[in-house]
Amino acid sequence: MTLLFPANPDLPEPLLAADEPPVLEVANPAGRGALVLTCDHASNRMPARLGTLGLGAADLASHIAWDPGAAWVARRLSVLLDAPLVLSGYSRLVVDCNRPPGVPGSIPAASAGVPVPGNQDLSEAERRQRFDTLLAPYQAAISHLLEGRAAAKVPTVVLAIHSFTPDYPGQERPWPIAVTHRHDGGLARPLIERLRRDPAALPVGDNRPYNIGDDSDYTIPVQAERRRLPNALIEIRQDGLRSEADAHRWAGRLADAVSPLLPALARIPTPSETPTP
Template structure:
């Protein structure tokens, strides 16, 4: 691969921001948008339902944009709803094109033919991950240290069960990074920060961290913030600053000596 950097091209499946930066952080926001292309007829959902948390991570893109700005880092985002194709799930996983999200059925994803499923994957899922892979490999070839960070948000109540955490840090191989980031966020915020909560990456299907981070031996974590805490400008700014400062602390940790157990999606 050439040592010269060429900015990757954005497409309908992936959007790149600030790719020339040599910051060690690469921010990814797979659930940035609630957009459902017209040809999918809203997936049979009401416009209101599609804009709820089942369709995207509410406020996550705003959060990711501020964090990336504070760290002068590249930001890679997806411009389509997770209900069309969930880019943070392996394509072999049923949740990649979900027929149900929390308690809501997704009619447009029921009874998809193999051709229709393949069309979704080839149009949205594969181009996103191919683009992210190419970008990361280019950084590695140019000797740029990389700390891969997914930015997500979560709903305060899921399936009727309240969630006590203000935030969570998720990880597989990067235990030291994840724990350091979680401790720093907890100290700065004075709030409860979960470790592999509200989702445990060892138990839930996940793609970006194991596939793009762990298997390359990169430090890789997801930061989840409860979406009601991001609903105002002051709240959004506060949690973005907390996250950016915590990531700076986490970035100094050494990689664990052996990542092999976490190299599969």
Template sequence: MHDHPPFEIIGGDPALGLVILADHATNLLPEEYGRLGLPESAFSRHIAYDIGVEATVRGLCERLGAPAVLSRFSRLLIDPNRGEDDPTLIMRISDGAIVPGNHPISEAEWRRRLETYHRPYHDAVARTIAASASAGGRAPLVISLHSFTPAWKGVARPWQAAVLWDSDPRAVRPLLAELEALGLTVGDNEPYDGALRGDTMFRHCMVTGIPHALIEIRQDEIGDAAGITCWVERLAPILDRLNRREDLHEYEIFPSRTGPY
């Protein structure tokens, strides 16, 4: 076993039927990789992790008693929210930053990062979802948390939060309605499209028919302790209400907009 765990599982009640995921929770790197040739300042940017998400997930788990899985490596090392055959799995350039430690990269090193970090994280996600399904005797509701930058290429993003999804609307529609009822500006598949073949939601929920949604929060909304507390207080009752819906604990496979399974 290597000395840098690729994931952390926050314990919770698996019978609750709710599982929370954080693919880009941290900006950590194993010591052997140094800083991948980047300045230290790169690791405070969105290219390294999803700012504010780790603390938000911890707060939600404390409030709800739900289990969660968090990655413990920077997306600059390898991106757990990409399929194994995705060319952006290991980024050579990220938002204008050249990553010297990723280019050139040998096939052996590519495979090593898959086997040491990417696959163990997804194995942990699969085990946690399976434990919830077994304990509750029904499909769990899976919620993935991410964050996005307040602006992109000089253009401000108006959405305070967003819900990303492929074609399964079951958790998405009530979640969007709940967030909009709070008077928030919420993106529906904005600023990104949630249909991404091989990503975490595709791999663990779309192909298995598990109800799910991916929530993106704008990073300035959860950039400090006050913002994180605010969003925990917003989301915890919403997720609790969603989780109490029987229709969000049934298996049903929807065709993906990315093509056939």
């Protein structure tokens, strides 16, 4: 699913060539499970026109460019729970699909202390092109999916799948998995308690290492909270996602923990709760 936006006359060429991969993927769009899944940092792909943004291969493979393993978890969870899933198609270094446009982390000049040469001194037109080409279609796809479920009266819970590095500079991160939440509609606390029954998940992070904020997050605040849908953002430590088999084990744990909670929590958004894309 790719949404097209008009070309910006201030820029000489589009960000993506016609033969490049799409800006997003919607997997299992007809899924009728209660969950809608998102994976905001699914890929470390770069538009050919931008090269590597001046970074080396090791940086592009690292957590600064994407959430390693998160897409594996999300895809498996989509199958296990018959859940629609929206995945971003390009690196968070080009534009972060989970950041409000204009905040410093949206197109980072540096990430985890690593300068990003290709993000220095961008014009407003260049920034706008990245927003329009990658961020806007991704979030519009999530909106379209949720609006369709509202029209069909399908009860819904939103779960965003992320991963985090175990060795962020200056921090100790002992949590194998974390649940990040704010206005969560009653999902987070019972989900944390169920995960704590699994020895492999201990200690479970509760809003650690991250919090949800209006300046640091987009998908949960805009897509879930404004619709008053139960929601959570899942973070899994990347050293537990070294292989697809590892990721599938975590997806199974998540499915076991969240599926009993869904019947009592899932709800249908009303049009008045649906934000304008």
